[in-house]
Amino acid sequence: MVDWVNNMQEIICAGCSEITRNHDIVNYSSEDGGSQLLCSRCFNAEVAKLSGLESFDNIRIQPIGITDCAGETHQFHFTQRLLGNMVALDAVELREESPDGYRFQMIGDPEGDSFALLGRLVEKIRRTLSVKHITDDDRYGLQIADKMVRGRIEGDYSGAEHAPVVVVDGREISWDDFGRLLMTFEGWQFKLEIRDISEDL
Ligand SMILES: [Zn+2]
Incomplete structure (x- = not known):
């Protein structure tokens, strides 16, 4: 709407x-x-x-x-x-x-x-x-602070190819950057749960 x-x-x-x-x-x-x-x-x-x-x-x-x-x-x-x-x-x-x-x-x-x-x-x-899920410093760049990330799914429609974007800690992170953040945990398992915007995360 x-x-x-x-x-x-x-x-x-x-x-x-x-x-x-x-x-x-x-x-x-x-x-x-x-x-x-x-x-x-x-x-x-x-x-x-x-x-x-x-x-x-x-x-x-x-x-x-x-x-x-x-x-x-x-x-x-x-x-x-x-x-x-x-x-x-x-x-x-x-x-x-x-x-x-x-x-x-x-x-x-x-x-x-x-x-x-x-x-x-x-x-x-x-x-x-009161919580930050992503840290950003000069030495390591963007990193997942702990083993839990909460955010929102958005889309980037500016280019010819539409791409997913996630918003974590109120900042936009491209799908590629988010993928690179996850590589820190290569070989680990993950759980993806999707909730409505009005629900508690
Ligand atoms: Zn009016």
Whole structure:
């Protein structure tokens, strides 16, 4: 539903005419078959009306900076989307220089407290940012810090050949580089488990 490809791009919401970052825009298809690009708050208002959830807590959440275990601050932007019987709260790390940073999602109850959901999401972000799975130093370059790596699967569509990319510790690592990191463990076994973005890792 949300185009993650260029989160920094700005779009005018067809509902409130506010200039909105791409990550906060939803392509909304109405019952008459038309579609509009709406900011998440206008989208939520439409869904709330249709599903009789007028009490929905349609809050605007300001960006929050959260510091990782290396002392670096990551700027998170939040989007709350009402999806009928559930609410999805997304946190996206937005940076000018690299489109793929940390990303988190938490699913909640549309009649629940939005601030409590935000509190749980921030807790999850802090927990994740308190660990680094990859080390990077002048002598050895990129290395797997321990024997466990958590991350996210993304794609690189910039070249003629589409290639997988992984995002670990909020940094993009090419498939080739990730393969080289694994070579440290040549002959060892591994276990690959894939989970939805909203699940705990
Ligand atoms: Zn709007």
